[in-house]
Amino acid sequence: MELVCPAGSMTALKAAVDNGADAVYMGFRDGTNARNFPGLNFDLNEARQGIAYARNRHARVFLAINTYPRPHQWGKWCVAVDQAASLGVDALILADPGLMDYCAQTHPDLRLHLSVQGSATNHEAIDFYVRHFGVQRVVLPRVLSLTQVQNVMKRVNAEVEVFGYGSLCVMVEGRCILSSYVTGDSPNSSGVCSPAKAVKWEESASGRRSRLNGVLIDVYAPEEPAGYPTLCKGRFEVGGKVYYAMEEPTSLNVLDILPDLFRAGVTAIKVEGRQRSPTYVAQVTRTLREAIDACAAGPEKFSPKGAWVEQLDKIAEGRCHTLGAYTRPWQ
Template identity: 65%
Template sequence: MKVPRLVCPAGSLPALKAAVDHGADEVYFGFRNDTNARNFAGLNFDRPAMVEGIRYAHARNRRVLLAINTFAQPGRAVDWQHAVDEAAALGVDAVILADVGLLDYASRRHPGLRLHLSVQGSATSYEAVNFAHREFGIRRAVLPRVLTLAQVETVIRNTPVAIEVFGFGSLCVMNEGRCWLSSYATGESPNTVGACSPARHVQWEKSPGRMNTRLNGILIDSFADDEAAGYPTLCKGRFEVQGETYYALEEPTSLNVLEILPDIARIGVAAVKVEGRQRSPTYVAQVTRTLRAALDELADGAQRYHVRPAWQKELARVSEGSQVTLGAYDRPWR
């Protein structure tokens, strides 16, 4: 049984080095502009940082993936094309793309450049993956976080393309980075502004005994003084539905696949991805170190693999709401 590769996030050069130092097989990063879906102020890479990051990773026999995973805006396609050209010139090991026009450009302009289909491409079937393989020669596809493990296995059985799945971090119940709820609430696409809830639209309202959180004036949640106030993301807010107030769409919790890692390896998943380019180097180090230990134990033999309490404790410390879930991988309905 082949153990999946561990793919870890890098929102900065220190985060990249933390991922490499703690056992990532591959790291992924982005330019400091809107070709990158995590286009946060103060994060991401300029060219000198990219050159150093690639040198650091390659010196340790690790791969570097560049995410150009947003959709080219009208009249600005050349900006995204230049990003692909720069990726090829830098010598990254693969480029992660979602835009079909950009996939076409990259495959024709740089035929030797390895292409991965981004999760933002929302390919949930082997037909979609095979289309991208046939037309653009993609070598790997990142599946959205809405498929059961059985559905992931069906994709793998019916495509020659290597399949990557998420193993830890925030969940997404929408169209992977293109949430219409966020677009409606803020008037901006989360695909190009770097976040589902851009900071300029977030309001915190403190009153005696309460903390209300709003997104562009829309009340997302209300917390008592003894509750931890979460960042106001629409899908993870509490809403009143038919007289009851609860997490109507999704609870604030993190995906954690430790207990099903043997199944993920058994069905032939090629890579397990950690979400979190917006997170700190400390988060990257902690999650990478923990998943590396789990994957190494799995490599020693699936029959002997067991989830150590210390691993769960480490990951719970950096999970949303200190809670973890198997997400869609283990949903009871089909």
């Protein structure tokens, strides 16, 4: 299985490549990618340098143009596709069918991957993209169980990439109605569930408060670790009790099911986190590289090392991990 790691900056790209990533994924420094953060991503010159660095160390580079352009933006998104083709990226990660059609017609030799933003969760949807646009790989959303992943893989004529570590999403990827309602911005086009301009921290004697566009998300006791405020991972009063009503802050970690994914024929394990620090990227890449190599050498004997779990939990949301939707005992 390939290890595909995030490159939100040149430093993060080098951290991923130097620690064993088979491929990295990046975006341009604009709204064409779904992680449009200030200070992140690449201009054309930086992208060219990053590609050269990765290629010289036998790693591939994928570029994400995975947002949905509005009608007045169409030309800019087509230019981004043209620029990616001119850079010679190893694959383009797309979500919008119109852009896929443009790419298939204009750059027929450019390899296409279906972004998780496309939310293709069944073989019929995946086959549509394969037949019409020549998509060669699909990134499955983080809402499928392991059984569902295995069943999809038996019926599709495309490579399958799944998320192996990082944040979870309780909504249709990138189109969260909750965060859109609170901030007025689409997570897909704004690049994040909680745009920095909408985040506010308040300090008081009783602790720290986090707000999102004025909405109280959480209250932290003194010395309690405070996570970045997202609506789905906030604590709310429901029925007289204050708790994580929608989702607890935790990170996806598939170490326990690596052999199952390997036997199912999964092509790549993807790490979430282009907005994360280079230190995060280096640690996750290094740990998963060891784990994937150990699994490939003997899936029947594979067992996650305690050191791997400990290293990944240190940088996980909430300092803990979950299999998320992958584990559903009733299936």
